[in-house]
Structures are given as structure tokens and as C-alpha cells.
Amino acid sequence: MDALMVAVVACAVTIGALTFYVGNGVVTARRSSSRRLASLQTRDEVLSTGVSERAIAPIIEGLGKFALRFTPQGWVNKAQTKLVHAGMSERMDGNTWAAIRIIALIFTLVMFFMIQGAFTTPMTKLIVFALLMIVGFVGPESVLNRRIDDRRKDMERSLPDVIDLLVISVEAGLGFEAAMSRVVQAVPGELSREFSRTLQETRVGVSRHKALRSLAERTDVDDLNAFILALIQADQFGVSIARMLRVQADEMRIRRRQRAQEKAFAAPVKLVFPLVLCIFPSMFVVLLGPAGINIYQVFGGAGI
Numbered sequence: 254m255d256a257l258m259v260a261v262v263a264c265a266v267t268i269g270a271l272t273f274y275v276g277n278g279v280v281t282a283r284r285s286s287s288r289r290l291a292s293l294q295t296r297d298e299v300l301s302t303g304v305s306e307r308a309i310a311p312i313i314e315g316l317g318k319f320a321l322r323f324t325p326q327g328w329v330n331k332a333q334t335k336l337v338h339a340g341m342s343e344r345m346d347g348n349t350w351a352a353i354r355i356i357a358l359i360f361t362l363v364m365f366f367m368i369q370g371a372f373t374t375p376m377t378k379l380i381v382f383a384l385l386m387i388v389g390f391v392g393p394e395s396v397l398n399r400r401i402d403d404r405r406k407d408m409e410r411s412l413p414d415v416i417d418l419l420v421i422s423v424e425a426g427l428g429f430e431a432a433m434s435r436v437v438q439a440v441p442g443e444l445s446r447e448f449s450r451t452l453q454e455t456r457v458g459v460s461r462h463k464a465l466r467s468l469a470e471r472t473d474v475d476d477l478n479a480f481i482l483a484l485i486q487a488d489q490f491g492v493s494i495a496r497m498l499r500v501q502a503d504e505m506r507i508r509r510r511q512r513a514q515e516k517a518f519a520a521p522v523k524l525v526f527p528l529v530l531c532i533f534p535s536m537f538v539v540l541l542g543p544a545g546i547n548i549y550q551v552f553g554g555a556g557i
């Protein structure tokens with residue numbers, strides 16, 4: 254049994270390292286594709302790149318394209334939208350994500366065949382197989398959804414501070430683009446990176462309204478969407494940007510306070526289940542245990 258567990262762990266580590274190597278190769282290849290087109294690398298320069306970029310990454314992308322033939326219609330667009338909301342669209346696309354899903358399923362299948370000898374009954378093997386398949390199928394999607402939620406929460410936390418800095422910069426005499434550039438330099442985080450991309454789009458000729466709408470589509474944060482809508486309307490109707498930013502800053506502070514109060518009010522409800530399942534049983538054992546022992550000794554001795 255110990256040897257079997259050692260073999261399983263060794264195989265799991267090997268497959269995990271191979272998966273990481275393949276994923277890193279795909280990510281590196283996608284990052285360097287634009288640089289290759291821009292610099293027109295020669296044959297020697299292309300051959301000097303890593304094996305993961307030249308050999309493994311095309312295989313994984315081809316595997317992803319093959320898997321897309323068997324996926325429901327519209328799955329690629331939904332996956333691509335999720336990757337954009339997670340901030341991972343520059344590193345992978347729908348093909349790469351499909352390949353990662355296949356690798357996860359293969360990994361769980363190999364794990365099942367490695368450990369299925371440790372179970373004796375067919376029902377146990379079937380249950381373990383079903384659980385591993387569910388993990389392999391749902392696991393990558395859960396990781397992606399968690400990444401999206403963390404990114405949205407990070408933007409929601411930093412948005413009031415960012416708007417305050419925009420207010421200060423605009424009231425000090427800077428233009429809106431210059432104020433956004435100041436935010437990018439002063440405030441780190443996901444929101445600053447999205448602002449930086451918006452500034453790059455405006456510098457290459459994209460209108461401010463279109464760049465802001467693209468920002469709203471990439472982030473999908475309710476508070477940020479409301480801020481962008483108010484900013485576009487103020488720009489269209491000629492309202493003072495500084496006054497609008499001041500109003501939005503006050504509203505964001507109120508929303509952040511209300512969100513904190515909501516979480517505080519929900520805390521007692523969330524504590525009910527840990528209290529009932531974990532704390533109350535131990536308290537009953539400590540309080541009623543000695544009394545139960547005394548009762549058993551009294552009635553047990555009388556019966557004897």
C-alpha cells in the first residue's frame with residue numbers, strides 16, 4: 254500500500270509538472286507571437302526559442318481546436334468572455350482553454366487507473382471514478398470563476414480610492430487622460446492595468462467613449478460600469494468632469510459602506526451552522542458528559 258501511494262504521488266507530480274510545462278509553453282508562445290511578427294525573426298532566431306514554444310505549444314493549440322469541434326455552439330465565445338473578465342485573454346484563448354480542460358480530464362483519468370487497485374468493490378471504484386471525473390471537468394472552470402470573482406473584488410475595493418485620486422488630479426488642473434495616467438502610476442492593481450490599456454487605446458486613435466465602453470466590457474464590475482456610464486453622459490452633455498467625479502466619489506464611499514454593513518449583518522447568520530455543528534456538540538459533551546456518567550453509575554449500580 255505504501256509503495257502504491259508513492260507511485261501515485263510520483264505519477265501525479267510528473268503529470269502536474271508536464272501540465273505546467275505545457276501551459277507555460279503555450280503562454281510564452283502567445284506572448285512572443287506579436288514580437289515575432291513585429292521583428293520578423295530569422296530562422297536561427299526562431300530555432301533559438303524554447304522547445305515548449307516551437308513544438309509543444311502548437312500541439313496543444315491543435316488539440317484545443319480539435320476539441321472545439323465537439324463543444325456546444327457558443328461555448329468558445331463564453332469561454333473567451335470569461336477569460337477576458339479574468340484578465341487572462343492576453344495569455345490564452347478559447348483553443349488553449351479547451352486544451353487545458355482536456356489535460357485536466359486526462360490527468361484525473363490517469364489518477365483513477367493509478368489508484369483503482371486500492372479499492373475492492375466495484376461500487377467504490379465507480380464512486381471514485383465519478384468524483385475524479387467531476388473534479389477534472391469542474392476544477393478548471395471553478396479556478397477560472399474564482400479568478401474572476403477575486404479580480405472583481407479587487408477592482409471594487411480600489412475603485413473609490415481611484416476615483417478620489419481622479420478628483421484630486423482633475424481639480425488640480427490635469428485633463429482626464431492625464432489624471433488616468435497619474436492613477437496608473439500611483440495605484441497598483443487590476444484596475445490600474447485596465448486604465449493603462451484604455452489609455453493605450455485612446456493614444457492609437459480610439460475615441461474616449463469607445464475605449465471606456467471596452468473597459469466596461471472587459472471588467473464587468475457593476476460599480477465601474479455605473480461610473481463609466483456617468484462619465485460618458487457627462488462628456489456628451491457637457492457637464493463638468495470634476496463635479497461629476499466628486500459626485501461619483503461620494504456615491505462610491507456610500508456603496509462601500511453599505512457593502513461592509515451588509516457583510517456585517519450577514520455574519521450572525523453564517524455563524525449559525527458552525528455553532529450548531531461544531532461548537533454546541535462539544536459544549537454538550539463537556540457540560541452533560543459528567544452528569545451522564547453519574548446517572549449511568551447510579552442506575553447501573555442499582556440494577557446490579
